[in-house]
Amino acid sequence: MNILVESLSDEAIENVITSLNFEFDKVIFFGYENEISRHKKTTEEFLKSICGVKFAEFYEVEKFNLAQILEKMRSVISAEVENNEIFFDLTGGDDLILLVFGELVKEFSLNLHIFDIKKYYYHMLAGKKIDTIVKRRKIRARLKDFIPLQGGSINFKMFKEEKQFLAEKSYFEEVERLWAIMAKHSAIYNRFSNFLKSLTQSGLKMSVARGSLTQILNRSKVKEAQMLQILGELCEAGLLKSLNFGEILEFEYKDENIKNSLKDAGSVLELKGFYEVSSEFDECLIGVHVDWDGMETKVNVLNEIDILGIRGGNLTFISCKSGSVDQMALYELDTVARKIGGKYAKKRLFVTKPLGKSHMMRAKDLGIEVKVLKSGI
Numbered sequence: 001m002n003i004l005v006e007s008l009s010d011e012a013i014e015n016v017i018t019s020l021n022f023e024f025d026k027v028i029f030f031g032y033e034n035e036i037s038r039h040k041k042t043t044e045e046f047l048k049s050i051c052g053v054k055f056a057e058f059y060e061v062e063k064f065n066l067a068q069i070l071e072k073m074r075s076v077i078s079a080e081v082e083n084n085e086i087f088f089d090l091t092g093g094d095d096l097i098l099l100v101f102g103e104l105v106k107e108f109s110l111n112l113h114i115f116d117i118k119k120y121y122y123h124m125l126a127g128k129k130i131d132t133i134v135k136r137r138k139i140r141a142r143l144k145d146f147i148p149l150q151g152g153s154i155n156f157k158m159f160k161e162e163k164q165f166l167a168e169k170s171y172f173e174e175v176e177r178l179w180a181i182m183a184k185h186s187a188i189y190n191r192f193s194n195f196l197k198s199l200t201q202s203g204l205k206m207s208v209a210r211g212s213l214t215q216i217l218n219r220s221k222v223k224e225a226q227m228l229q230i231l232g233e234l235c236e237a238g239l240l241k242s243l244n245f246g247e248i249l250e251f252e253y254k255d256e257n258i259k260n261s262l263k264d265a266g267s268v269l270e271l272k273g274f275y276e277v278s279s280e281f282d283e284c285l286i287g288v289h290v291d292w293d294g295m296e297t298k299v300n301v302l303n304e305i306d307i308l309g310i311r312g313g314n315l316t317f318i319s320c321k322s323g324s325v326d327q328m329a330l331y332e333l334d335t336v337a338r339k340i341g342g343k344y345a346k347k348r349l350f351v352t353k354p355l356g357k358s359h360m361m362r363a364k365d366l367g368i369e370v371k372v373l374k375s376g377i
Helices: 012-021 033-049 066-078 095-108 143-150 161-166 169-184 189-198 210-220 224-236 256-262 265-280 327-341 357-365
Strands: 002-007 026-031 055-060 085-089 111-116 121-126 205-209 240-245 248-253 283-291 302-311 314-321 346-351 368-372
Touching (some): 026 033, 026 066, 033 055, 033 143, 055 066, 143 327, 169 265, 189 210, 210 248, 224 240, 248 256, 265 283, 265 314, 302 327, 314 327, 327 357, 327 368, 357 368
Parallel strands (some): 002 026, 346 368
Antiparallel strands (some): 240 248, 283 302, 302 314
16 A cells, blocks of 8 residues: 655645645645644545545644654554555645654655645655656646635635636637727726616616716716717627617617626626636636635625636636726735635736836735736737
């Protein structure tokens, strides 16, 4: 039997990275009471259901008690040595436990490695290479499976249907045309979307008398000439049809998904960003609502992540902001990424215009990559 020995870490990916890449039969964790109570259930479920591990065992050791840690670990390992191949993983966990790993590897002539999670490659420090003994594989974990490792969950009930439809490749050209118009009129596009939102009629056909139209334009702070120009461009792009303007403004949306996205300026930017990056990931979702504790309660802490991608167990959190961006948006992105993704999570911000110097410096300090999305048309 091939056995993997781990020091239980608060960073979820460190506990499973080797098991995602190699077919171990058993994984043994050593950790402290708090870490075991927080991570035992989710880690064991992930290893068994996703990685195919048959057995997962968790042994508690006393913090700061080197003699007890050594005695406990020696007892467990000595019972496993005969007829088994044992690999110790130095990737993450407590330094004192990792120190004992080195001692036991030397004492029992076992194998020792460390995984470089960012480069997604392991390095042998002692003994045999893992892939000469253990079958290698690469599991592409899905977001719904991986986020619970950090204690959260995805609320699939809150997905917006139009975003999911428009994220399909069949809508690529429509989204590109829509994005080109938004980018061209980025200075007023948020106000224009609010104008469309104020046309509260159901269905695809809109009909507004001039008197009511003037009031709606004034409330939305959109000029009549600006409205007509954007509506005309949307009509030329095939996103609207039957555009007429006299005493009554009349037009028809192409379909319900286009209607909903035109009424939400943020959706257009998110869809453009999604098309830009989705091919980079094993899985990529748009408009993801994450529950911080993963529990169904009356009061849930939820965050909407505009774009969330996973590749090799590493999460990327992407926030999309049209118009001006304040520093709170940067702190919010950093907070949710650290909470749900841990220290290895990547953070990216997609904007329609460059950030100011102070905001760019803050983004750099927080490890956030900023990209200005431009029209390709």
